[in-house]
Amino acid sequence: MPARLIYDHETRDAKSAAAGPGSPGDLMNMDTLVSLSKRRGFVFQSSEIYGGTGSVWDYGPLGVELKNNIKRVWWRDFVQSRADMVGIDASILMHPMVWKASGHLEHFTDPMVDCRECKHRFRADHVDALPWTHYCPATKGNKFTIPAGEPCGHCGQRRSLCPQCGKGELTEPRQFNLMFKTFMGPVEEDAAVTYLRPETAQAMFVNFDNVLQSMRLKLPFGIAQAGRSFRNEITPGNFIFRTREFEQMEIEFFVNPNDRVDGRPADEYWHDRWIKDCVAWFRRYGLTDANLRLREHEKDELAHYAKRTVDIEYKFPIGWSELMGIANRTDFDLKQHAKWSGKSLTYFDEERKEHVVPYVVEPAAGVDRALLAFMVDAYREEEVRGEKRVVLKFHPELAPLKVAVLPLLKKRDDIVRTAHAIRADLAKRWRVVYDDTAAIGRLYRRQDEVGTPYCVTVDVQTVGDSERGETGDQKVTIRDRDSMEQIRVPIAELATVFRDLLDGAAWSEASARYPAPRA
Ligand SMILES: [Zn+2]
Ligand SMILES: [Zn+2]
Numbered sequence: 020m021p022a023r024l025i026y027d028h029e030t031r032d033a034k035s036a037a038a039g040p041g042s043p044g045d046l047m048n049m050d051t052l053v054s055l056s057k058r059r060g061f062v063f064q065s066s067e068i069y070g071g072t073g074s075v076w077d078y079g080p081l082g083v084e085l086k087n088n089i090k091r092v093w094w095r096d097f098v099q100s101r102a103d104m105v106g107i108d109a110s111i112l113m114h115p116m117v118w119k120a121s122g123h124l125e126h127f128t129d130p131m132v133d134c135r136e137c138k139h140r141f142r143a144d145h146v147d148a149l150p151w152t153h154y155c156p157a158t159k160g161n162k163f164t165i166p167a168g169e170p171c172g173h174c175g176q177r178r179s180l181c182p183q184c185g186k187g188e189l190t191e192p193r194q195f196n197l198m199f200k201t202f203m204g205p206v207e208e209d210a211a212v213t214y215l216r217p218e219t220a221q222a223m224f225v226n227f228d229n230v231l232q233s234m235r236l237k238l239p240f241g242i243a244q245a246g247r248s249f250r251n252e253i254t255p256g257n258f259i260f261r262t263r264e265f266e267q268m269e270i271e272f273f274v275n276p277n278d279r280v281d282g283r284p285a286d287e288y289w290h291d292r293w294i295k296d297c298v299a300w301f302r303r304y305g306l307t308d309a310n311l312r313l314r315e316h317e318k319d320e321l322a323h324y325a326k327r328t329v330d331i332e333y334k335f336p337i338g339w340s341e342l343m344g345i346a347n348r349t350d351f352d353l354k355q356h357a358k359w360s361g362k363s364l365t366y367f368d369e370e371r372k373e374h375v376v377p378y379v380v381e382p383a384a385g386v387d388r389a390l391l392a393f394m395v396d397a398y399r400e401e402e403v404r405g406e407k408r409v410v411l412k413f414h415p416e417l418a419p420l421k422v423a424v425l426p427l428l429k430k431r432d433d434i435v436r437t438a439h440a441i442r443a444d445l446a447k448r449w450r451v452v453y454d455d456t457a458a459i460g461r462l463y464r465r466q467d468e469v470g471t472p473y474c475v476t477v478d479v480q481t482v483g484d485s486e487r488g489e490t491g492d493q494k495v496t497i498r499d500r501d502s503m504e505q506i507r508v509p510i511a512e513l514a515t516v517f518r519d520l521l522d523g524a525a526w527s528e529a530s531a532r533y534p535a536p537r538a
Pocket of ligand 1: 134135136137138139181182183184185186187
């Protein structure tokens with residue numbers, strides 16, 4: 020059994036407990052998150068004006084920027100910058116045989132029960148975890164809601180009926196397939212049945228030979244894809260944590276099972292390597308160490324073909340839950356598709372002069388969950404001069420807006436004009452906004468709340484006062500979100516300063532080079 024790469028759970032919990040309340044992640048509960056998300060344009064309920072759609076969410080103007088940034092840095096770090104990775108963008112609708120071969124048609128199911136009275140549907144394995152409605156015979160049929168798993172305090176009965184209505188009997192459990200079924204072509208008949216993909220992974224397996232031949236790749240190499248998947252979850256929920264339509268960032272990393280690296284089988288070496296790289300990636304973009312842990316799947320919870328699976332878990336407001344999974348799927352998928360398609364899906368090992376079926380390590384992350392974790396971890400409440408400041412301390416690469424340009428006086432045409440010109444110039448490279456709808460203190464707080472790393476203020480000194488014959492200094496103030504420090508920078512140097520800062524340079528480097536504004 021390979022050693023765990025980061026602390027075991029006990030150490031982890033002790034560590035985060037020691038960090039105390041107010042440490043990253045602890046302040047953001049689900050209600051705060053949902054309300055901030057809606058109020059500031061990150062996430063809206065889908066079709067809200069019609070009462071909403073069950074567990075489907077829409078990303079608003081800031082949410083789409085944040086989500087695109089997450090996908091962009093993931094792609095850059097794991098595909099673009101690596102010589103052993105390539106990408107694809109496959110269709111959501113695939114041949115129905117794909118799901119036969121992958122096992123989804125047969126096994127991608129949850130057991131469910133229905134209430135014969137109220138028709139409510141439950142996951143059979145979740146019913147006992149719900150509080151239940153009870154009409155108690157010992158109290159003339161009074162209605163009670165009893166905590167999950169507990170008997171009635173008056174009559175001692177345990178739940179046997181529907182927990183929702185307390186009246187109906189539940190059906191025997193039936194297997195319910197989680198794939199969304201649809202029809203291909205103009206005829207709704209069985210022969211035309213197909214499915215919305217429940218995962219992006221299968222497209223990498225069925226395109227294995229296309230990619231191998233067209234790109235002339237040598238093992239080990241990986242194929243990556245980011246895209247939408249669909250699962251008709253019976254009990255979705257917890258905001259964007261579990262949704263019926265979601266986005267994945269998946270990698271299938273193929274290795275030669277006969278190779279050894281550092282004295283170990285290549286698949287085992289690469290599995291550990293990917294676990295380490297993925298944890299490092301989440302930390303690099305802002306997740307706190309104390310909010311991350313690894314969870315090794317027990318032997319009895321492993322899929323029958325998986326050699327080993329490790330989840331990276333995050334301390335979400337709902338508790339420790341899976342952020343991503345990294346599985347060693349062996350040669351199962353390629354062998355299945357070779358069997359059902361009749362096409363050979365092998366790799367020719369030049370050295371050993373033999374055909375092998377590669378093993379595959381699969382780092383699979385959910386974009387929506389990553390976004391949730393990044394938001395939760397970035398959230399801070401600080402006290403500044405006796406007032407509460409809410410700030411999302413996003414990594415600059417993830418921040419939906421990079422710079423806000425704010426005029427100090429919106430009645431001065433020359434100030435407003437200059438601010439618009441600065442925005443237009445910076446916006447060639449970054450997402451930059453202009454805002455003059457409030458006083459400067461309030462404008463700063465608005466930008467803090469959505470995590471904008473820098474604000475630029477244009478004031479009277481910048482443009483001067485032509486009526487008095489004064490020319491401006493053509494300098495503006497940059498304010499840093501995290502330290503709230505300010506520096507005075509010539510407009511002509513803004514683009515260069517932001518290129519450094521947004522590329523990762525420390526604020527202290529900029530503040531050492533430029534003076535603070537005169538008070
Ligand atoms: Zn019922
Ligand atoms: Zn009772």
